[in-house]
Amino acid sequence: MPRSKSAPKDRVSRIVGSSVLVPKVTPKTFYGHGIPDIDSNHLTGKLIAVEGADGSGRSTQIARLVQWLEASGHHTVQVGLKRSTLVSEELEQAQQGNILARTTLSLFYATDFADQLENTILPALRAGSMVIADRYIYTLMARDLVRGVDETWLRNLYGIALAPDAVFYLEVCPELLVQRVFAKNQSLDYWESGMDLGLSRDMFDSFLRYQGLMRDTFRRLQQTYGFDIVDGERSPDAINAELQSRIEAVLAGR
């Protein structure tokens, strides 16, 4: 009967603005043994990682995702590189002075990551929050791989990491990245240009080559870790629409 059908439909349309989707809990896994004494079955939130070079639109996309998730009624927690209580200051100092050797810097970043994993990410997921990671282990691994660190060693090291529910790599070609960086900063960053690698004494040239190597490495890591490579050269709206639909699928447990 059309009447009885239209009545509930009406009600639904009236409450559309206030309905909140409860995300489906899906099993989580660690890449390796994980963290001692952590039961991944209790992690009811979702972990979403956004990877990409400076200038790939990462921050813009994350800001929009947080807006959207919170508007949709999901509590959101943000983490990122060099944000741990434990070592962020020391890591910053070390980077400024460029005094640490390869393995040391790598382990320092892993410490920073582990601290946030245990003190922020896991508790937030246990509480059912959406955790948005502004870069995750893949950036750390890619940086090290480009610098010749052993991949087996890195995989063991990051065996502590939780596999995210979604990972997006915003891919932008080095030529466009450099234009975006200049539009914002007027100068290139030493590390983002890979100057420590000695690819070229010319910073512009080094930037292009380094970012090209990073992109190749991300593509290679994608084969192993199966994340989404997102064309970051489109408009912010188009990119965000893609991310949202992927995250909607994650929330629905698909």
Place this chain on the structure above:
Amino acid sequence: MQKFSDLGYPGRLIAVEGLDGSGKSTQIFLLKRWLEMQGLKVFFSEWNSSALVKSATSKGKKQNLLTPTTFSLIHATDFADRYERQLVPLLKAGYIVLCDRYIFTAYARDVVRGCPPEWVRGVYNFAALPDLTFFFKASLDVSLSRILDNRPTLKHHEAGMDLNLSPDPYESFRIFQGRIFEQYLSMSTEFGFLVMDANQRIEEQQGLVRRLVSTHIDLGQFRLTRAA
């Protein structure tokens, strides 16, 4: 894993391991003095001493921020810093490098704290093995009384209080050290530790240490200035 000598380094690395209070620091100090007095190129390096990392470690310990994983990683960072910037260059320059604790300390402690052994060993596998490793094996009671008699206040991590073994720091320390001791024993054969009876007199032990070092290492190669 290979030793520095297997890898063709001109230098040699000697490590001492053992529980707190086993007397290993005393022994390595006396070994260092002996080597120095012969005019040899010697360098001494201590666990947990890289300047930059140290501030993070002590902050972590003071504010009780460390978990077994971050405890392990921050010590690995400290070790890597010393390894890459000091130990390796010195070994390439033909020094005898003396280490008060080496990777075995991490193997033992981190595993007792609950980190998987394969993971810990994997993290440290960038490091070569020492050419000689002395393990100072004192009875647990002797080690405990040496520490507890000297320093009545135990630090949180030192006593293994983070493991919730016992609310009493002294009892916790005993249990914790006992477990580390077991880890050392189980590594002893695998890594060919030179096991020292640390219950002996200082001079007896030092005599043996010096004899063993001169048997295993051709000390004449390490003179500061070569004889004409």
